[in-house]
Amino acid sequence: MIKNICCIGAGYVGGPTMAVIAQKCPHIKVTVVDLNEKRIAAWNDKDVNNIPIYEPGLSDVVAEARGRNLFFSTEVDKAIDEADMIFISVNTPTKTYGVGKGMAADLKYIELCARQIARVAKNDKIVVEKSTLPVRTAQAIKDILDHTGNGVNFQILSNPEFLAEGTAIEDLFAPDRVLIGGDTTTEGQKAIQALVDIYANWVPKDKILTTNVWSSELSKLTANAFLAQRVSSINAMSELCEKTGADVNEVARAIGMDSRIGPKFLKASVGFGGSCFQKDILNLVYIAKTYGLNEVADYWEQVIIMNDHQKRRFAKNIISTLYNTVSGKKIAFLGWAFKKDTNDTRESAAIYVADDLLSEQANIAVFDPKVEEKQVYFDLDYLETRKSEANKSGLVVVDNPYEACKNAHAIAVLTEWDEFATYDWQKIYDGMLKPAFVFDGRNLLNKAALEKIGFVYQAIGS
Ligand code: UPG
Incomplete structure (x- = not known):
């Protein structure tokens, strides 16, 4: 059972998604981390109307969960270390240089996250891709994580977000579907189940779809x-x-x-x-x-x-x-x-x-x-x-x-x-x-x- 979640990236997807997970799962500690100190300070602003993202209903969700089991922090290593499950929700802009310029997704930030997790992790973890990524990115993340040499096991899941801006909270409360992709191995299936169990706290089972x-x-x-x-x-x-x-x-x-x-x-x-x-x-x-x-x-x-x-x-x-x-x-x-x-x-x-x-x-x-x-x-x-x-x-x-x-x-x-x-x-x-x-x-x-x-x-x- 997952008790401790960390999400890297406090942006348009990470912030609202984690706020809703925390609100719906009071038994799970959710920490959203970001290197951007200003953004984290805004998420922690006493006046909940000053959080950095405007989405109808979001401030109520944050007000309810923040300080209880929802935390915003710049201490990335600490949050990674403590978590059983880590969501990667950093941006993947279109490349502005080199091969694939103007077309390919720039995976620099994703790779940095993977390397940071590899460096910090001391126990087994499930890593969830939340950012929208090109197909087969999970392989790259896995390659990096599997070469830590410290015996830690990682499972990589893909769990894309379908929320639209302006209706983020509505979409998170009642999604058309939740999509979770994982390995076909026994460990992979176990990891999938762990994430299914989190969403099942509020999403009907028949709307949770699992794939490779x-x-x-x-x-x-x-x-x-x-x-x-x-x-x-x-x-x-x-x-x-x-x-x-x-x-x-x-x-x-x-x-x-x-x-x-x-x-x-x-x-x-x-x-x-x-x-x-x-x-x-x-x-x-x-x-x-x-x-x-x-x-x-x-x-x-x-x-x-x-x-x-x-x-x-x-x-x-x-x-x-x-x-x-x-x-x-x-x-x-x-x-x-x-x-x-x-x-x-x-x-x-x-x-x-x-x-x-x-x-x-x-x-x-x-x-x-x-x-x-x-x-x-x-x-x-x-x-x-x-x-x-x-x-x-x-x-x-x-x-x-x-x-x-x-x-x-x-x-x-x-x-x-x-x-x-x-x-x-x-x-x-x-x-x-x-x-x-x-x-x-x-x-x-x-x-x-x-x-x-x-x-x-x-x-x-x-
Ligand atoms: N739009 C139109 N006509 C339509 C519908 C949309 O012009 O009939 C325009 C709309 O004005 C906007 C754009 O299309 O400029 C995108 O709209 P929308 O999809 O509502 O906004 P996003 O928040 O960008 O959401 C899209 C997907 C969502 C996904 C997200 C990020 O709808 O499922 O999670 O992008 O990937």
């Missing part, structure tokens, strides 16, 4: 690839709808009622973002290429190509509609996050649309209910398209949507925040230059109501 390690690793990449592929598929149709007079919302509803297709993930948009979809598909493409499976690689790469196209053509359409020039024109951005209910901006479509418009010398005013100014500039500077000063002079971040839209030529909706639909659109219209354009990248606003006010309204795919 490789299937589990690959299932995670496959799930994200399929989800992203649906978005790119409907986005591809959105462009065709615009040319033919069909309405992509109607098409999505019509096909979604086919039970074999299903209604979810068929919302046309300015393009998908987030930390996972693009990274995981690029990774999949890279793995396929490594095995010489070029058709497989090309097939999945097309999902990314379509997504890039969708972002680009949104920006292009703004420019051409505004009489082929946005130079010196104010354009208001409603939303910067990659989706609603999160302050996460990684790979957000907004970044790329802004980048294109800034290159055309537009003046952008951004309002997002949760994203901070410094993050917006960080995202733009990261692209290295132009100097930091140029980003600062071309774009401002404001904390009021009406101010963002004041004297603007056009409004672009980049994130589907619910509150955008509730604004006083008459007031916004009155403050804008005419004709007043709205480019709704999320098909969120009411076309008829806006047109009645006088807006020139354009949605995606109709």
Whole structure:
């Protein structure tokens, strides 16, 4: 029976997942460690509203378990030493250098974790891959752990996380499934059972799926690839709808009622973002290429190509509609996050649309209910398209949507925040230059109501 869990990495996955395990299993001590002192201090902040991740319901879970059986610490070695089970939940960004640059996952941090565990461990441990990893990473971890020479036995499990941002706690409380991959040996099966027993404290048994390690690793990449592929598929149709007079919302509803297709993930948009979809598909493409499976690689790469196209053509359409020039024109951005209910901006479509418009010398005013100014500039500077000063002079971040839209030529909706639909659109219209354009990248606003006010309204795919 597992009594002591350590999780390396206090980020978007490790933090919420461990908080829920601790809450549901008061008999298990859970310690989340991270080298980042600031982040750990934030997780330990007396005011539970100051924890570093915003997720509905998370602060309640942390408030209940923290100090009881949930701990956040920077003492990595100590936590590894004491644990029977160690989750690795560090980031695996796309490589920015060397072979596989821009495609392969950078496993540097994973390997460092494995080496640290190998150095510290004095008794047998189960090591769980929680980070999304390329298939066969477990082998690398095992190679490192099996050469400690101190007689310690390790079992490696793969237990990918499927939670989505903004609904993390909901997803953890009632997952569609929990996936656990392990060795087919007796010891492997025992390790699998130990992790099954933890989840069984709150997840129905029939939703806990066990497989071999490789299937589990690959299932995670496959799930994200399929989800992203649906978005790119409907986005591809959105462009065709615009040319033919069909309405992509109607098409999505019509096909979604086919039970074999299903209604979810068929919302046309300015393009998908987030930390996972693009990274995981690029990774999949890279793995396929490594095995010489070029058709497989090309097939999945097309999902990314379509997504890039969708972002680009949104920006292009703004420019051409505004009489082929946005130079010196104010354009208001409603939303910067990659989706609603999160302050996460990684790979957000907004970044790329802004980048294109800034290159055309537009003046952008951004309002997002949760994203901070410094993050917006960080995202733009990261692209290295132009100097930091140029980003600062071309774009401002404001904390009021009406101010963002004041004297603007056009409004672009980049994130589907619910509150955008509730604004006083008459007031916004009155403050804008005419004709007043709205480019709704999320098909969120009411076309008829806006047109009645006088807006020139354009949605995606109709
Ligand atoms: N999106 C659309 N149209 C849709 C659905 C989604 O444009 O019909 C966009 C959405 O706006 C966002 C992106 O797709 O930009 C991704 O959305 P979502 O999947 O909700 O967000 P993530 O939090 O990135 O979650 C994904 C998987 C989750 C997985 C996680 C990390 O849904 O299961 O754990 O990535 O791997």
